[in-house]
Amino acid sequence: MEGKEKGDMKKVLVVGSLNMDMVLSVDHHPVPGETIIGDGITYHPGGKVANQAYAVGKLGGDVRIIGCVGWDNNGMILTENLAQAGVDTTAINRMPEAPTGMAIIDVDKKGDNSIIVISGANACLTPDLLRKQKASVEWSDFIMTQLETPIDTVLELARMAKKADKCMILDPSPARADLPDELFPLIDIMKPNEKELSILTGMPTETDEEIKAERAKIVEAVTERFGEVEVIDSFFESAPHDAKPLWFLGKSLELLSTADCAYFAEGWKDYRGCKIEHECAVQYGIDIVGE
Numbered sequence: 001m002e003g004k005e006k007g008d009m010k011k012v013l014v015v016g017s018l019n020m021d022m023v024l025s026v027d028h029h030p031v032p033g034e035t036i037i038g039d040g041i042t043y044h045p046g047g048k049v050a051n052q053a054y055a056v057g058k059l060g061g062d063v064r065i066i067g068c069v070g071w072d073n074n075g076m077i078l079t080e081n082l083a084q085a086g087v088d089t090t091a092i093n094r095m096p097e098a099p100t101g102m103a104i105i106d107v108d109k110k111g112d113n114s115i116i117v118i119s120g121a122n123a124c125l126t127p128d129l130l131r132k133q134k135a136s137v138e139w140s141d142f143i144m145t146q147l148e149t150p151i152d153t154v155l156e157l158a159r160m161a162k163k164a165d166k167c168m169i170l171d172p173s174p175a176r177a178d179l180p181d182e183l184f185p186l187i188d189i190m191k192p193n194e195k196e197l198s199i200l201t202g203m204p205t206e207t208d209e210e211i212k213a214e215r216a217k218i219v220e221a222v223t224e225r226f227g228e229v230e231v232i233d234s235f236f237e238s239a240p241h242d243a244k245p246l247w248f249l250g251k252s253l254e255l256l257s258t259a260d261c262a263y264f265a266e267g268w269k270d271y272r273g274c275k276i277e278h279e280c281a282v283q284y285g286i287d288i289v290g291e
Helices: 048-058 073-084 120-124 127-131 134-139 151-163 181-186 194-201 208-226 245-256 272-283
Strands: 011-015 019-025 040-046 062-070 088-095 101-107 113-118 142-146 167-171
Touching (some): 040 073, 048 142, 134 151, 151 181
Parallel strands (some): 019 101
Antiparallel strands (some): 101 113
């Protein structure tokens, strides 16, 4: 970004959480019921979108943040830290009724971490409060958010971004399997990690080998209960590299049309594609095993 004036740059709006991170250094992560001695504790300004805003600001980018902090010392530290990095903090709301959000992070000696987020004032970022920032949405070129703020607010932001023809980027963390169907078509870029992708898709495994192993267990269970069956292979190893979810759904429905019966694994009701496949099976008279 060297040599460019901010007025010539693309404008980035980040919307969401500001947290004070409390980082605990531990030898290993405790199991339920275990008490361990920590090696140390440090405090760092954090929050997923606050970190993104800070990084863009330090690079010299034109960036603004919308969020909520408490009327407390942590809120003041977070706001000042972002301002010093060059972030426009005028859309940060200080909420006297709630403390600033906090993330408790324990990091073991291998560098693996686990995180507990206490929303605090982040929960105060409601759709109504967001709509008051319409000018900031219209000002931006790119909008980034995550799932540490209320899901109704995330959905309203995506609607506003689409209406204003802005590029909407979602970091789906903390991941949840019950995201509203309306949200997905409104997102231009989604950046989950492996665990988040597993939760979003409903697949309990992460590698092709693990997925096949899980399928094999289901086939074995069905065979034991109902006798010998011929399995229609729906694992699409030759899928195009840029295949969209609708491509996989279309292929699955094509295979479903050749089946005599279908088995829907536990949790199928949580996912759009599975619900469509199930409804097709019902409407077109394909027996559903176990129902």
